Amino acid sequence: MTTPSTGRVRMSPESRREQLLDLGTRLLATRTLDEVSIELLAEEAGISRGLLYHYFGNKQEFHAAVVRRAVEDIYAITAPRGIEDPLEQLAVSLGAYVDYVKENYTGYVSLIRAAAGGNEELRAIYQQARRALTDRIFEIAGAEQLAELGVVDSAATRLLVDGWAALVENVVVAWVEDPAGLSRDELLQRLALVLPAIVTR
Amino acid sequence: MTTPSTGRVRMSPESRREQLLDLGTRLLATRTLDEVSIELLAEEAGISRGLLYHYFGNKQEFHAAVVRRAVEDIYAITAPRGIEDPLEQLAVSLGAYVDYVKENYTGYVSLIRAAAGGNEELRAIYQQARRALTDRIFEIAGAEQLAELGVVDSAATRLLVDGWAALVENVVVAWVEDPAGLSRDELLQRLALVLPAIVTR
Numbered sequence: 001m002t003t004p005s006t007g008r009v010r011m012s013p014e015s016r017r018e019q020l021l022d023l024g025t026r027l028l029a030t031r032t033l034d035e036v037s038i039e040l041l042a043e044e045a046g047i048s049r050g051l052l053y054h055y056f057g058n059k060q061e062f063h064a065a066v067v068r069r070a071v072e073d074i075y076a077i078t079a080p081r082g083i084e085d086p087l088e089q090l091a092v093s094l095g096a097y098v099d100y101v102k103e104n105y106t107g108y109v110s111l112i113r114a115a116a117g118g119n120e121e122l123r124a125i126y127q128q129a130r131r132a133l134t135d136r137i138f139e140i141a142g143a144e145q146l147a148e149l150g151v152v153d154s155a156a157t158r159l160l161v162d163g164w165a166a167l168v169e170n171v172v173v174a175w176v177e178d179p180a181g182l183s184r185d186e187l188l189q190r191l192a193l194v195l196p197a198i199v200t201r
Numbered sequence: 202m203t204t205p206s207t208g209r210v211r212m213s214p215e216s217r218r219e220q221l222l223d224l225g226t227r228l229l230a231t232r233t234l235d236e237v238s239i240e241l242l243a244e245e246a247g248i249s250r251g252l253l254y255h256y257f258g259n260k261q262e263f264h265a266a267v268v269r270r271a272v273e274d275i276y277a278i279t280a281p282r283g284i285e286d287p288l289e290q291l292a293v294s295l296g297a298y299v300d301y302v303k304e305n306y307t308g309y310v311s312l313i314r315a316a317a318g319g320n321e322e323l324r325a326i327y328q329q330a331r332r333a334l335t336d337r338i339f340e341i342a343g344a345e346q347l348a349e350l351g352v353v354d355s356a357a358t359r360l361l362v363d364g365w366a367a368l369v370e371n372v373v374v375a376w377v378e379d380p381a382g383l384s385r386d387e388l389l390q391r392l393a394l395v396l397p398a399i400v401t402r
Binding site (some may be wrong): 158178 | 381391
């Protein structure tokens with residue numbers, strides 16, 4: 001959590017770019033995507049806007065890079081932690097996601113709105129991330145477990161799992177705004193249990 | 202399905218406005234919301250743009266009126282048809298929704314994108330419509346049936362039902378684009394069965 005230092009030498013352009021993206025993603029936590037401008041990043045990083053344009057090309061590319069980083073972060077924090085029971089593993093991953101949404105609420109909501117709205121580039125990044133998360137769910141469940149549940153890994157099943165992801169996103173964002181009397185644990189159990197209910201007959 | 206006639210006299214401004222909205226909604230079926238401009242409506246209705254501005258104020262108000270009409274249409278076509286079994290009733294209503302999305306795909310997708318994106322007025326109209334649909338589901342299920350299932354009509358239950366609505370929207374839009382081997386009946390059964398799975402423990 002160090003702020004990028006401009007004085008350090010011998011930092012590769014790639015590392016510097018990564019460091020700036022870290023900062024951009026942190027700024028996004030409490031700001032909307034539109035509020036995280038190249039101007040703000042320059043000010044916070046203590047470097048010139050010209051240099052930032054050198055790293056990110058333009059505002060749209062900068063935002064795409066920040067969103068890509070944010071979805072990578074979500075993918076990383078929800079990674080399986082070696083819990084044997086798939087449903088328990090799922091609930092733990094969902095818990096990490098819930099905490100992320102809580103801590104990054106303003107930026108996260110603006111990100112999903114931008115992706116759900118008219119921004120085609122952000123939509124593509126977002127859908128790719130959702131597909132990666134879905135793929136991982138199938139890996140976690142494992143072919144054997146799926147067969148036991150009578151679930152076939154088909155296009156139809158993927159369609160329904162993607163619908164479940166939409167449900168999770170919707171419910172978690174609403175829950176963070178107003179928990180409606182549901183404890184975090186109840187929420188996670190409900191969301192995890194819905195998945196097998198959707199994909200099994 | 203008659204085109205509005207400009208020659209008819211004694212039509213009240215309200216009826217004329219309704220007629221123009223009918224036309225706007227029909228135009229929306231195969232066009233995005235942005236493509237349904239006041240210019241296009243004027244051309245199709247054979248009246249002046251000036252008169253249309255008189256009825257709708259500006260483009261944003263016109264679009265809000267068209268979207269309001271579209272969600273009213275969805276509410277109407279998915280109305281319960283007196284089927285006793287709540288799950289069967291739900292599947293039939295979902296079927297009407299699926300057919301609507303199919304017939305109005307371009308406009309419907311642009312509408313939900315506009316509502317999910319940054320347009321606050323469209324978002325409000327859309328969320329109000331979703332709330333009305335949710336309310337009706339609780340009415341259809343009936344207090345007795347809910348009690349039998351052990352479902353309490355609480356804020357938490359409503360949160361989950363709204364998540365189910367997000368799932369339905371996501372799955373239906375994707376299914377219309379690519380059915381992924383799921384028949385219409387299978388789709389409706391799956392979507393209907395998910396609802397009790399979400400709200401019961």
